[in-house]
Amino acid sequence: MRITTLLLGLCFCFNTFAQNFSFGKVSKEELEEKFNPLDSSANATYLYKYRRTYMQYRQEEGFSLVTEIQERIKIYNQEGFDYATKEVNLYKRGSDDEQILSLKGYTYNLVEDKLVETKLEKDGIFKTEESKYHNQAKFTMPNIKDGSVVEYKYTITSPFYWNIDDFEFQHDIPIKYVEAVFEAPEYFNFKPIPKGYFGFKPTTEAKRDVIRFSSSQRGAGGFNGSNGTTFSSSELEFIKNTSTYKLSNVPALKDEPFVNNINNYRSAVKYELSYTKFPQSPLKYFSTTWEDVVKTIYESPSFDVELDRTGYFEEDIDALISSISDPMARASLIYSHVKSRVKWNGYYGKYTDGGVRKAYKDQVGNDAEINLMLTAMLRYAGLNANPVLVSSRNNGIPLFPTLDGYNYVVSAIETLDGVILLDATSKYSTPNILPFRTLNWEGRIVRKDKSSSTINLYPKEKSKKTVSIIANLKDTGSLEGGIRTVKTNHDAMIYREQYLEADKNQYLEKLENKYTDMEIDGFEVKNEMDLSKPIMESFKFTLENQADIIADKLYFSPLFFLRTKENPFKLEKREFPVDFGYPSSSKYMINIDLPEGYKVEVIPEPLVMTMPDNLGTFKYNISASDKKIQLVIDTEINESIISPIYYEVLKEYFSKMVEKEAEQIVLTKV
Structure with missing residues (x-):
């Protein structure tokens, strides 16, 4: 039985590599396939997934990030129709935003033994504003039937060259063949952070590349005294580091109850910006060590400075606790005050958005504004309070030093009897009873001297x-x-x-x-x-x-x-x-x-x-x-x-x- 399965898998692998994955080159064999030979329970299968992410330099704009996507999916039955819809999240901040370009797509069906293609039209593409931080592009492929093959490709351009989406190599349906490429100039050191149980290893290559610069200068002209313009150009050679991943027959990741976040166990790799080294400039570290991560976050104007602001609340807190001497009684009053005064707007973030002063005045803010405010008030009242960086359950687990790993802040009071964790975003939360969204392994408490240590977020009391x-x-x-x-x-x-x-x-x-x-x-x-x-x-x-x-x-x-x-x-x-x-x-x-x-x-x-x-x-x-x-x-x-x-x-x-x-x-x- 094992030998039969092995031979089937080998044949399947060879057939995969023999296929033509050029866009639009869908075969009759792909359309005739009734089920996935290695997973007959699958309702759909990725026949091919391709992604290339690289940095592009424009003289007027500097570096930007470009990601090219191509995906081909086989849909076996109606339960697989959902895979004909694709949602693409586009990050934005202020006036900068990511854009989706050059979107093309086709649905392929076999009709009376002939291949018929249906084009994705503009009326099947929608772009919506999900929040102040995200837009979403969504499209649904047309003319879906049992046995259809859908294929689409698009490009995403991003000004946020340091923020690279995970390269995901596993989904809840099988993947026959996946190819992924990441390219970065030598000026950016990205640390690859792998995760998941399906093994993978990239091939790496270093190539020479060049950035070209051009300039113009107006000056005195020819013999008749007229002004002229001179043009010049120059080149900067650099090393481009490339990592390429090629995987075949990736099994589906089966979800089950009591999983904090299935993405924690999905085979993928995250590229985290470790440091930058530009010509004639010193190294700038971001996330090589936890100390670098803490230093980067703490020194942000949207974190450290906000902890030092007290003028906006001093009068209210003085009136609240002036007659109370017991530190924990003071903490309880302040905690209740923040919960009743400021409502959480549902936004996650380790940095403040409009700032703690505005949040207190408007009585609404994100988690960082609410809990940094709480921390500042507790310190003002004489307690040893510090912020705790947290990765929410929907954000995954930061196993390695990473800036992107943390997306939430709670507050902690350190006492001789232990640490008391507080989150004022939930009016039903109590000391050491954090909202369920924050119960995600360990947080990192950050102190005034910028030292940090891990702290267990799970409660001990039943x-x-x-x-x-x-x-x-x-x-x-x-x-x-x-x-x-x-x-x-x-x-x-x-x-x-x-x-x-x-x-x-x-x-x-x-x-x-x-x-x-x-x-x-x-x-x-x-x-x-x-x-x-x-x-x-x-x-x-x-x-x-x-x-x-x-x-x-x-x-x-x-x-x-x-x-x-x-x-x-x-x-x-x-x-x-x-x-x-x-x-x-x-x-x-x-x-x-x-x-x-x-x-x-x-x-x-x-x-x-x-x-x-x-x-x-x-x-x-x-x-x-x-x-x-x-x-x-x-x-x-x-x-x-x-x-x-x-x-x-x-x-x-x-x-x-x-x-x-x-x-x-x-x-x-x-």
Whole structure:
């Protein structure tokens, strides 16, 4: 079997290299292909991905970045139609922005054994402003059918030559052949940062190239005294460093639940500007070491200077804390003040945008403005507060010294008892309970002397959920009763975000639909804004068809609608960690009154499961009398992140938990 698979793969590889990847040269064989030979589950496949990124010098403008893209995609079925739409994000800052140029595209179909092409027209191309920092170009290829091949190419020009998008070599569909080229003049030292589990290695080459300069000068002319213009030109030779990547048969990257960001594990390479060295100029470092990164960020006028501004808040803070001497009481008042005063505008950034003074005045700002402001106020109140650089979950994990790796700022108070992390962008956040978007491995705390150190962003204290149900089971199989849920820490914060920011009628409708036609009455939430207390939700409910009636017996799971119905872990093997975000525990206490005239015939056995190294536990205890069943289930996940070496154990743990919760009680009519 292995030999057959190997031969198939080798043949597939040779066929890939034999194909013509010139734009527009789509073959009949590509159109006739019904499925990917190495991944029959794929709905689409990249037949070819090409990217070349290089620097271009214009005498009037200096260096700019140019990226050329060509992609050819095979669509096997309707589920693959989404790959006929391409979204291109274009960065902008102030009056500078990236542009997409020379866009061409065709859809190819086989009609009555003839190749028919349909051109992408202008009415299929859209450009929108996504935010003050990004535009987006979007196009959808025309005339898509089962079996279509789409192909497009375009060029992106960018004035931000230091900001290079990742070269991605893996997607959620397979890639038959990918080719990527990166070129940079010797004046720019870019550090390649690889990631992912599918191996790759570039071939590198150094070539001579030249920059040509021209100039003109007006001066005294010929013998008749007229003015003339003289033209001159010069050349500057330099070394151009080129890295070329060629990969074939790249497997799809399969996503799964509890992944903090699948892009962290996608095979790719990031080019980070390490330093520049121009002729007759000293080296300028950017991100060779963490010290360089911290120095570059801290010395930015949009960071360090903003921390030193105090005049705009001094009067307000003096009035707030003048009668309070306890440092932590002062910190609590300041933290609440910032959360209530300044609203987060949804923008991420390690630098301020309009500045802390403007954000305080306008009562709105990005995360850096809010949390640098908070840090400055805490320092003003006498606390040892410092900013913490963070990479949000959607930004990836900065494993190597990098400027682009950080895109967010929180605040930290360093005390003798440890570090207290604060984020005032969320009004539901509390000390050491950061918004979920920031729970991403480690942050880097930056102090006044520009020293820095890493700090774990994941909480140590568990979030707890307790669910209590008292219910009556009817002989018709219906269930009615009451449920109360109590949540703490991150569970409470996430609940508040979902409930308090939602339309209450829509929230109830979603809750009823979640449990399939549940009728809810007496819905109540307590401690909505008292963040020092757990949040409590309670309501009465009625549900039909909660027990199967067969002859004179009733069959039902004692967890009813709350049971875990499927194992979230389905991959045979997982190479990346399982990220739960935070440690948690849950407890279900269920009391069921049995219908008159029935007795318990079969009841599940108690069970205790423990994962190795105290990663988690599952306890199932049940007892029964003639009139009542009592069930208590305790589950614990004790680590925020679980290594992939425990994946099989974790998968088996959840499989047994699902199986146990599905076990049924059998009642027999007396």
